[in-house]
Every structure is written in structure tokens, then in C-alpha cells.
Amino acid sequence: MAYQGFAQEYLGMPAVTRAYTTACVLTTAAVQLEFITPFQLYFNPDLIFRKFQIWRLITNFLFFGPLGFSFFFNMIFLYRYCRMLEEGSFRGRTADFVFMFLFGGFLMTLFGLFASLFFLGQAFTIMLVYVWSRRNPYIRMNFFGLLNFQAPFLPWVLMGFSLLLGNSIIIDLLGIAVGHIYYFLEDVFPNQPGGKKLLLTPSFLKMVFDTPEEDPNYNPLPEDRPENQPRDQDQNQQQYPQ
Secondary structure (H helix, E strand, O other): OHHHHHHHHHHOOOHHHHHHHHHHHHHHHHHHOOOOOHHHOOOOHHHHHHOOOOOHHHHOOOOOOOOOHHHHHHHHHHHHHHHHHHHOOOOOOHHHHHHHHHHHHHHHHHHHOOOOOOOOHHHHHHHHHHHHHHHOOOOEEEEOOOEEEEHHHHHHHHHHHHHHOOOOOHHHHHHHHHHHHHHHHHHHHHHOOOOOOOOOOOHHHHHHHOOOOOOOOOOOOHHHOHHHOOOOHHHHOOOOOO
16 A cells, blocks of 8 residues: 555656656665766766766766765755646646756856866755745745744755755855746846846747647538547447337
8 A cells, every 4th residue: 555655646746856856866776776886977077078978967966965864855855846846837837847957957067167066966956946935935934843934035044054064055055046047037037127038948848848739720620520520339339229
């Protein structure tokens, strides 16, 4: 029963959230089982552009460190806020959600070229948290039963928590900065006088991820109309002899 419940919950996750969290968990499991090492995953511009180890552009977003408190903490926040975004403001807009992933990953990679950052998964999680928090400004949050605050303060609370744990806050600041850039360009600037939408999802992403909308002006041929289709087989068989 527990397995069935877990499988049902897993299959009920939206597609992008399920794919990303699964990739993160499998990457960490592969490192724990010593199939691969973090040295094969971290962001290294020299190895990417000179040795053509292109996979590092992706794998540095998938590894959150060895199994432990930090890993589970990040996974909980990644799963929760990625899912709430995909099922909330991005419902029915999977292509736009994927484009946000690509846009955020691109900006973080650019920053990584000029800074000694090896893994960007935590920054990506903070970006998701930031975008969700700005789109839900009136929700009240509770952090471990100690703090009560409005949702927009959540990324800053997480940054303070990282500081208390002795971690560098550069990653958190990067996630907040990229999240704010996306939020400003997507939600703020288009609504300003003279503003316009600058982040346009490429059409090929919409073709791949979004279900095409039905044309309201489409007029099917007479033979394709429902009233001219054969009746259900069971109905056809309900003919009684006289």
C-alpha cells in the first residue's frame, strides 16, 4: 500500500517538477554509490569549452551535495516551490515554465564564468522560491515555528538560515538576483507605461510542451462531425428481432 501511495503521488507530480527532482535525486544517488564523482559534475568553464564536457552545463544544477540535512532541506524546498509554481501561475503553460528554467540557468551560468562557483542547484532553488514568493505576496509563512512573515521575505529568511549554518551566501544572493530579474522582466516591466513583454517563449518550446489550442473557427467536414460518426458498438448491437 505504501508503495502504491508513493507511486501515485510521484505520477501525480507535474511533468517538469517530476523530471527535475528525479534527476537531482538520481544524480546524488549515483554519487553516493560511487558510480560517478562530483569532479565529473561540477561547473568548470575550461573543461566545458576546451575539453567539450558539455554535460557540466546541466549536471552542476543537479548535485546538491552528499546525503544529509542540507540535501534533504534543498530537496524539500525544490519540490515544494517548483510544484507550486508549475501548478499555480504556470498551470497550462509548461513551455513558459521550461523557458524560465532555461533563462535562469543561462544567467547563472554567465555569472559562474566569472566566479568560483562549482554547483548552482541551490541558487536555482532560491530563484524558484523568489518567483513564487513575489507572485504570492499575501501568504503568511512560518519557518520552523520560530518566525512568521509574509511570503516575499522567504528568500531572505533562507539566506539568513544559510548564514547561520556557516555557508556562503553568494549562492543565495545569485538565486535572488536572477529570480528578481525574471520577475521584473516578466511581471513588472510589461505593466509599466511604455513597457512591453521582453521574455517571449520560443515557438518550438510551445510546440513540444504545450497542447495546441483548438481553432474556434474550425469547421469540420460533414463526414467528420460527431452526429455523422458511427454509434457506439453496444448501441448498434441493441437490435431485437420482431
